[in-house]
Amino acid sequence: MTGAATRRPRADALRNRERLLAEADAVFREQGTGASLEGVARRAGVAIGTLYGHFPTRTALIAALLDVRNRELFAHGDALAERPDPARALADWVRAVVRHAAAYQGLAAALAARSDELQDSCHRLTAIGERLVDRARTAGALRGDTTGADVFTLMNAAAWARGHDTPAQADRLLDLALAGMIVG
Amino acid sequence: MTGAATRRPRADALRNRERLLAEADAVFREQGTGASLEGVARRAGVAIGTLYGHFPTRTALIAALLDVRNRELFAHGDALAERPDPARALADWVRAVVRHAAAYQGLAAALAARSDELQDSCHRLTAIGERLVDRARTAGALRGDTTGADVFTLMNAAAWARGHDTPAQADRLLDLALAGMIVG
């Protein structure tokens, strides 16, 4: 075992990474996940090669952004599992994820594609969803045979609608589907 | 008024137009509406300039395809308005449009964008939807204040889901939302 231990990254590399993530977040919010990566690099003040050095694919960049943004969301999901009203908890969860996933146009499609690079995020999302679904079913609050997969599909579709219709209209769709899913 | 009357198109131009539409239909089914137009032209055996001559924008090409494909759908919609069970008629309509709009990946997004070039199709779709919604409401089969706009959003979202999830999973979403929209 002569292998060197993983060294801490160079300070400028770390700084470039942070700037790239910050600018990618801003650009993706404005233009969606299909935005020009050249533009992201320019705004971050680095050469395009530096961006590819840190994030070999567009999806890797998206995954890194989610890694940061998801912490809060997952904590919220875990907290919801302790709530007294399982039906409300499930509905709140879906609404929270939809708002979250609608931040970038194209993110819903990226999640739905279930690529390897995003599977960590997808896994956690489905796990929390399934837990809340199970609780709601046990409480008799679920209509029919609704599954965690149904919840995942609904979240993605509603997030997509938020980027292609008005948010208000997308929320109506979401309420409609939740009404079909949850009793009373 | 010396203006020449609109002449009938040259036979080769007509033939090129037909071949372009046929190949575009095939390519869009395989690869979605974002597919390479160069590829469409190649498959149709014409130069790329010929494609742009007939269809100045990608959306114009999509609109021309819908023009053909929509006839049957609209006829079906009109027939549904005569059906005895308004709730079933509305549900059947939504399902038919979704299957129709899911033929090309990206079509749902194009419809949701409501561009000028597609407004004819969108107009007809919403008009038929609204008529069926009104009948269902009069029959007391509609939950809450569901509107034609809700139906339009649902159709687009479900069509999107069909291209990004399994069709079966997308159909479950559709059934869920319909259950939230239509009374028993």
Next chain:
DNA sequence: ACCTGAACACCGTTCAAGT
């Protein structure tokens, strides 16, 4: 170890020249 930016590839779009 990381950064740079020129180089290459690919595709969308236009338009002058043909028939």
Next chain:
DNA sequence: ACCTGAACACCGTTCAAGT
């Protein structure tokens, strides 16, 4: 009147050369 395809523009991606 319509078709052709070269020409231009733009952007994604790689990689040899620098520090």
